[in-house]
Amino acid sequence: MAFQFLKKAGMGLMLAVWSLAAHAEYAWNFPKPVTPMAADTLLVHNKFMVIIMVIFVVVLGIMIYSIIRHRKSVGHKAADFTGPSTRSQVIWTLVPFAILLYIDFILMGIPAYHSVVLMEDTKNDSEMVIKVTGSQWRWQYEYMDGEAQGIKFVSNMTTPQEQIQNKTEKGEHYLLEVDNHVVLPVDKKVRILLTSNDVIHTWWVPAFGAARDAIPGFLRETWVKIEEPGTYRGQCKELCGKGHGFMPVVVDAVPEEQFKEWVASKKTEMSAASAGADKEWSKDELLTQGKAVYEKNCAVCHQPGGQGMPPAFPALTGSKIVTAPNFDADGKLMKDSHIDRVFNGKGMMPAWKGTLSDTDIAAVISYERNALGNSMGDLVQPSQIKALR
Template sequence: MARYSNNNRDTNRLRPAFAGRLCAGLLAVLSGAANAAWELNLQEPVTAVAKRVYELHSLLLWVIVVIFVGVFAVVAYSLVFHRKSQGHKAATFHDNTTVEIAWTVVPTLILIAIAFPATSALVDMRDTSQPDLTVKVTGYQWKWGYEYLTGDAAGVKYMSVLATPRDQIENKAPKGEHYLLEVDRPLVVPVGKKVRILTTANDVIHNWSVPAFAVKTDAVPGFLRDTWFRAEKEGTYRGQCSELCGKDHGFMPVVVEVVSEEKYAAWVAEQKTQLAAVAEDPNKVWALDELLAHGEKVYTANCAACHQANGEGLPPVFPALDGSKIVMGPKQAHLEMVINGKPGTAMAAFAAQLSDTDIAAVVAYERNAWTNKLGEVIQPAEVKALRGK
């Protein structure tokens, strides 16, 4: 009894401390919930098709609510007022033709009524004819490639990569306003113009999705699929890859900037000026320090997600580059690995993603970074020669 009493007193002493911690935990949860954005509906639509989808969604929601309330009201009434304790006995009939016809015909009529607006919306979503602008969108692990095929921007081509700093991803810095929904180069389109999107992929299936446009289309390797939108309001609209596409699926945002025609024309002129300014001379001879500075940027944007900023990788799927046999071995084999990838592994081919200069720079960086102090200089001409094989 004495031992029981002592334990009981110890328990009583612990209760206030436990209660305090519990209250503190609840307050922390509730304060976090109070600061969260509690949004219970679709994003604000900014295209005619998206508005139709929004209206159809709202209509069906209320249809479902009415059916739900009606069915469960009958069930609840039957359970409460026709229970055995009230003196009711179970019915002995086995069928009722009128009831059976009713529960067949009424749902059929509801489905027919829903089918007309739904089919009309789907037909509009698939009508990609007569676009003002066509953009090819290519999915890569894990970024998007944009290529303007028609219009004033025809020929403009670039990669769009996640811009959220690694410090935020690794919880070393506070999360930004658009955490994991920001890119270095968004897709830019003019307001009020019909934009046709052609989607494909270089490796696995991705999905290009922008909820505010009611656009969600798979990007499938070896196939071209299309969709379209006509944004009615200027602004920045965000989405994500909506297909499980690998390790960094959650780090593949879609950002579209809708601007006025004047701003779009200025953007196109700027892009073409930049393209002319950075037009590569494959015969240019680069110094090692120039290559390493450029290569570090290319590595951060394209390789660090898998092989890590410190080159240690995530074995066994993503091997370390620091001290790697490939990196420390013959440079031709290293270059060919980056250019052509490695079938059957997560190592993608970068021939279509990076220029000769980019590949030369990133390989030179890998062979001279961390403990890989090989002191080798790799020129773009070497990469061009390997591509031609």
């Protein structure tokens, strides 16, 4: 009777768990899968959970049955033998081994192998390539082929400091909003190349079922084929330093025609930025633009007021580099000058020449030399930066 009760109770528990899993909101489960990789991963996960639950219920049921059925109060006595026969030992070793072998290799191994092969299939049928570069603490995206080839931009988190410091109400996408979204077409296989400028980062969007480390000095790969239009959010899930929690990923999946419109708009924007390098900028224009660039790209390390976080991130206020001349008496750029440091980087300082436009580099240098407690009075024009390229 006890065994029948336990059997029915176990089946009831399994059905209840399965029902809850099938109808659970994604807030308490995996996010809704929107790529073949994510769908396959969720399928394998659910299958494994059922197998594990069955094993758990069976083993627990046998344990409880044995405890109740063979307890001392109903007259059972402990056996006085010192050990079972060799034959029994062999049987009770081989039978569980055979069962677990079947479960591991047939029920679980084959689906897992299929998932791993699917994850690593980055090249077959890929219709588009995008390069993702991680740095502390932002992502840089570069479209490598097709009609979007040449588009390149940096994506920075835009959550206001007031929200981070609990001075105002937190927004809907707290720590998960950026200034430049990645835009990808739906129903196209996109091959993603990953690398890093400094430490290990991880490009991760849960709805895509893809998480791959970006490692300095290496190109790693993953892929996505988004099947539903929408905006999908993720973040770096590697402990990459102080700003680890401020490195979100935002991807807009759009129909093909809308993607083409975005490509045309982005290229027009880039052309306008390039044309801006040929005009003479006023001091107010440079400082206004420089302040915006600084707050997006520099404040996370050097702090909004320029005080830095020595020794890792030196202060800009009163800095020898910021207050030193950029050019020597012959008009040549001096090594380790302010322009050289921003343009080419050094140590943990990234080389912004591959990320920011000529206008942005000139503006942020001018801002740092005439704000943040500094008052050098000189300006750097975008044309000077353009000439350095």
